[in-house]
Amino acid sequence: DVQLVESGGGLVKPGGSLRLSCAASGFTLSSYTISWVRQPPGKGLEWVSSISSSSGFIYYADSVRGRFTISRDNAKNSLYLQMNSLRAEDTAVYYCARDQGRGYDFWNGFFDYWGQGTQVTVSS
Amino acid sequence: EIVLTQSPGTLSLSPGERATLSCRATQSVSNRNVAWYQQKPGQAPRLVIYGAFGRATGTPDRFGGSGSGTDFTLTISRLEPEDFAVYYCQHFGSSRVTFGGGTKVEIK
Numbered sequence: 579d580v581q582l583v584e585s586g587g588g589l590v591k592p593g594g595s596l597r598l599s600c601a602a603s604g605f606t607l608s609s610y611t612i613s614w615v616r617q618p619p620g621k622g623l624e625w626v627s628s629i630s631s632s633s634g635f636i637y638y639a640d641s642v643r644g645r646f647t648i649s650r651d652n653a654k655n656s657l658y659l660q661m662n663s664l665r666a667e668d669t670a671v672y673y674c675a676r677d678q679g680r681g682y683d684f685w686n687g688f689f690d691y692w693g694q695g696t697q698v699t700v701s702s
Numbered sequence: 703e704i705v706l707t708q709s710p711g712t713l714s715l716s717p718g719e720r721a722t723l724s725c726r727a728t729q730s731v732s733n734r735n736v737a738w739y740q741q742k743p744g745q746a747p748r749l750v751i752y753g754a755f756g757r758a759t760g761t762p763d764r765f766g767g768s769g770s771g772t773d774f775t776l777t778i779s780r781l782e783p784e785d786f787a788v789y790y791c792q793h794f795g796s797s798r799v800t801f802g803g804g805t806k807v808e809i810k
Contacts, residue, residue: 613799615747623739623747623790625799637797673746678758687794688737690758692746 580604580691582674587696594664598696600657600674608632608652611677611685614659616670617695626672627659630683642668664700671695704728706791706802714810721778723805725791730771737792738767738776740785741804747790751776781807 586598600612613628627638627648636648647660657674673695679686705728715721725736733754739747749758751767754774764779778785786809791802 615799622804623741623792623801625801628799635797639798678749678752685794686752687735687799688749688752688792689739689747690749692748694746 582693584674584693584696587698589699591702595662598659602655607655609680612657613675615675616672618670632683634683666700669700671697704800708802708805712806714808716810717781719781723776723789725774725802727772731793733770735794736774739790740787742787
């Protein structure tokens with residue numbers, strides 16, 4: 579079965595840093611674009627960042643560009659999100675999600691598998 | 703930047719009734735780049751409809767997507783108890799992803 583498992587969330591002070599991980603199993607990670615999507619408490623979904631299968635393209639939402647860095651290690655079946663200069667408005671559940679399309683650096687923009695999420699709370 | 707507006711915010715219906723959810727984009731988009739997700743409390747979202755019309759794996763045929771240009775619709779022909787949830791539309795394009803604010807379908 580396809581599985582995505584996030585980890586690394588927690589409580590951090592404003593201005594602090596956190597590194598999220600997403601462990602993938604049940605499929606060939608190196609064939610898929612993976613994204614991070616977040617959801618603030620009681621609110622809707624917000625796309626954060628996406629990275630293609632070879633890391634050939636990387637995109638960020640305006641709200642996190644320059645503060646967050648997405649990366650991947652296909653050999654370790656893992657994705658990462660380095661979050662720096664965290665703000666209160668970054669508080670959310672962070673999901674990693676697999677692109678529906680398969681192929682070298684292919685991105686069809688739909689998310690067919692999601693992890694269960696990891697909570698990030700930014701508060702003093 | 704494309705903004706997606708969903709309406710209504712909440713839809714109160716009874717099982718067996720028809721649900722019609724709307725998603726409006728601030729500019730015309732390709733229907734190939736529009737999707738709908740279902741999210742239940744405490745769960746991750748689940749892809750329901752992609753490419754405006756395509757049913758994702760496991761989506762029952764009572765779910766249907768339609769629309770073009772700036773107006774898209776998710777229709778649930780006859781609501782089952784498991785369909786009561788929040789639904790989000792989504793657009794992909796210009797190297798970014800946008801979600802609508804969601805429509806909650808609740809039991810009347």
